[in-house]
Amino acid sequence: xxxxxxxxxxxxxxxLLESAEHLGIAIIKAIIIFVIGQLIIKLINKFVKRLxxxxxxxxxxxxxxxxxxxxxxxxxxxxxxxxALGIQTTSFAALLASVGVALGMALSGNLSNxxxxxxxxxxxxxxxxxxxxxxxxxxxxxEIQIFHxxxxxxxxxxxxxxxGALSSGVVKNFNIDKRRAEWIIGIEYGEDFDRAKAVVExxxxxxxxxxxxxxxxxxxxxxxxxxxxxxxxxxxxxADYWNVxxxxxxxxxxxxxxxxxxxxxxxxxIHQA
Numbered sequence: 001x002x003x004x005x006x007x008x009x010x011x012x013x014x015x016l017l018e019s020a021e022h023l024g025i026a027i028i029k030a031i032i033i034f035v036i037g038q039l040i041i042k043l044i045n046k047f048v049k050r051l052x053x054x055x056x057x058x059x060x061x062x063x064x065x066x067x068x069x070x071x072x073x074x075x076x077x078x079x080x081x082x083x084a085l086g087i088q089t090t091s092f093a094a095l096l097a098s099v100g101v102a103l104g105m106a107l108s109g110n111l112s113n114x115x116x117x118x119x120x121x122x123x124x125x126x127x128x129x130x131x132x133x134x135x136x137x138x139x140x141x142x143e144i145q146i147f148h149x150x151x152x153x154x155x156x157x158x159x160x161x162x163x164g165a166l167s168s169g170v171v172k173n174f175n176i177d178k179r180r181a182e183w184i185i186g187i188e189y190g191e192d193f194d195r196a197k198a199v200v201e202x203x204x205x206x207x208x209x210x211x212x213x214x215x216x217x218x219x220x221x222x223x224x225x226x227x228x229x230x231x232x233x234x235x236x237x238x239a240d241y242w243n244v245x246x247x248x249x250x251x252x253x254x255x256x257x258x259x260x261x262x263x264x265x266x267x268x269x270i271h272q273a
Contacts (some may be wrong), residue, residue, distance in 0.1 A: 116163030186227030
């Protein structure tokens with residue numbers, strides 16, 4: 001009986017050693033595949049980016065395609081590693097499909113973001129480099145990824161906005177040739193409106209950044225509680241917009257003070273019985 005037990009133990013040990021040997025070889029193969037696969041993915045990603053750059057493809061399509069290729073290669077690497085570990089890839093694929101369905105239901109938002117990214121690339125409401133305002137954020141588009149679009153705000157904050165929300169929501173794109181600036185300036189009751197209008201017209205005429213076509217527009221906007229409000233509208237090239245907007249505020253302020261055109265301030269009249 002003792003000899004039978006010893007022989008069984010020896011066979012079990014041999015089986016365990018063989019299994020450990022196969023497992024060790026499989027793990028080493030998986031590690032080698034992982035390391036080599038990572039290097040290959042990096043090389044392919046560099047090649048794809050270089051190829052897309054040479055073809056002068058739109059930067060929006062370029063970033064989206066590069067991200068899609070990278071994710072596809074990572075999935076293929078995972079399948080290769082699983083195969084090297086001895087797991088049947090067909091069974092793994094079936095399991096992956098089942099998990100994919102479950103994840104698809106759980107992560108339906110990400111699927112809508114992916115579809116939103118495709119819609120953005122197809123209809124191009126904005127591109128990389130455009131300055132946009134959407135989803136309570138304003139900034140320059142730096143990347144359009146598979147699930148998110150990345151903005152850099154004016155104060156250098158990076159904002160990630162889901163593509164699904166961008167493709168179905170309101171987007172203001174400021175990347176246009178020219179923009180209209182608008183000012184509402186109040187003067188005191190009793191001031192000469194025509195004189196104030198002439199002063200503003202002179203300021204606009206002397207600023208070469210203000211476009212003459214379309215022509216500037218000046219009118220009496222409202223008779224407010226303590227002021228007569230002028231509305232001023234003028235067009236400028238997109239690159240000059242903010243400089244014109246802020247410089248015009250100072251120019252009007254200085255000119256009105258020089259011409260003794262008074263600005264209003266809140267007043268209260270009290271009658272004593």
